[in-house]
Amino acid sequence: xxxxxxxxxxxxxxxxxxxxxxxxxxxxxxxxxxxxxxxxxxxxxxxxxxxxxxxxxxxxxxxxxxxxxxxxxxxxxxxxxxxxxxxxxxxxxxxxxxxxxxxxxxxxxxxxxxxxxxxxxxxxxxxxxxxxxxxxxxxxxxxxxxxxxxxxxxxxxxxxxxxxxxxxxxxxxxxxxxxxxxxxxxxxxxxxxxxxxxxxxxxxxxxxxxxxxxxxxxxxxxxxxxxxxxxxxxxxxxxxxxxxxxxxxxxxxxxxxxxxxxxx
Amino acid sequence: xxxxxxxxxxxxxxxxxxxxxxxxxxxxxxxxxxxxxxxxxxxxxxxxxxxxxxx
Numbered sequence: 001x002x003x004x005x006x007x008x009x010x011x012x013x014x015x016x017x018x019x020x021x022x023x024x025x026x027x028x029x030x031x032x033x034x035x036x037x038x039x040x041x042x043x044x045x046x047x048x049x050x051x052x053x054x055x056x057x058x059x060x061x062x063x064x065x066x067x068x069x070x071x072x073x074x075x076x077x078x079x080x081x082x083x084x085x086x087x088x089x090x091x092x093x094x095x096x097x098x099x100x101x102x103x104x105x106x107x108x109x110x111x112x113x114x115x116x117x118x119x120x121x122x123x124x125x126x127x128x129x130x131x132x133x134x135x136x137x138x139x140x141x142x143x144x145x146x147x148x149x150x151x152x153x154x155x156x157x158x159x160x161x162x163x164x165x166x167x168x169x170x171x172x173x174x175x176x177x178x179x180x181x182x183x184x185x186x187x188x189x190x191x192x193x194x195x196x197x198x199x200x201x202x203x204x205x206x207x208x209x210x211x212x213x214x215x216x217x218x219x220x221x222x223x224x225x226x227x228x229x230x231x232x233x234x235x236x237x238x239x240x241x242x243x244x245x246x247x248x249x250x251x252x253x254x255x256x257x258x259x260x261x262x263x264x
Numbered sequence: 265x266x267x268x269x270x271x272x273x274x275x276x277x278x279x280x281x282x283x284x285x286x287x288x289x290x291x292x293x294x295x296x297x298x299x300x301x302x303x304x305x306x307x308x309x310x311x312x313x314x315x316x317x318x319x
Binding site: 019020021022023025037041044045050055056057059060063064067106109110113114117118120121218221222225226228229232233235236239 | 301310
């Protein structure tokens with residue numbers, strides 16, 4: 001099988017074939033993400049007031065909490081996709097699992113960084129071995145392990161199977177992260193918004209919900225792009241494998257140009 | 265965007281921490297988005313168009 005490398009392929013009806021992971025859906029999501037990010041910055045840094053206790057450091061709430069919330073969703077997506085791959089064994093579920101795991105790793109890392117930056121003015125320290133922080137760090141290491149496993153240079157089926165098993169283990173860990181503030185006493189505060197009983201109100205609550213929406217749109221945009229990248233990686237790997245097999249067959253019997261089976 | 269955030273936070277209490285948290289969040293997500301799109305562009309040139317369902 002030949003591997004195309006034309007940068008600007010065109011179809012017969014002169015519509016340019018897209019040589020990226022973009023589509024009309026991603027363009028809409030991308031524009032909404034940019035508008036939302038600007039709106040969130042205005043609301044979070046100008047419109048919303050400073051807190052009486054935390055003063056301006058409360059503005060970190062509007063990036064930290066949405067990032068951490070969508071981290072849970074990404075981990076859940078990874079586990080569901082892993083379970084579905086074990087059941088269906090299709091490329092789509094595998095691509096969704098790796099896409100959501102990578103986005104989850106980025107979000108967990110960001111949650112840790114923004115939490116540490118927020119912890120310094122609030123608690124007086126960047127890091128403490130609190131139950132929430134420790135369990136989040138463990139989740140981050142698990143996600144890095146998952147991504148390392150995805151680079152295992154062996155059989156694709158075995159790699160997907162091992163990754164799917166690890167992907168299933170992410171949800172119990174995420175549940176421990178979520179419940180850690182209830183199960184163990186530590187520095188980290190409990191939930192800011194629990195059901196409809198929010199502990200903040202007014203423009204602060206509005207900004208927080210805007211943060212949730214913007215982070216959701218950004219995550220959806222990233223997920224579509226990353227899913228397509230994972231899909232392309234799978235196809236690319238298959239093309240390389242096909243090309244390598246064709247080369248080997250040609251080397252074995254160059255005159256016949258046909259497949260040679262077992263040893264002669 | 266990062267510079268705008270930096271200017272917006274000037275004059276706040278804990279301005280450095282607020283700026284660092286926001287810039288890190290926007291910067292890391294932005295860098296990851298750019299890296300993902302670049303990976304997609306590179307791979308799209310290798311894989312035939314008929315295998316890219318969104319094309």
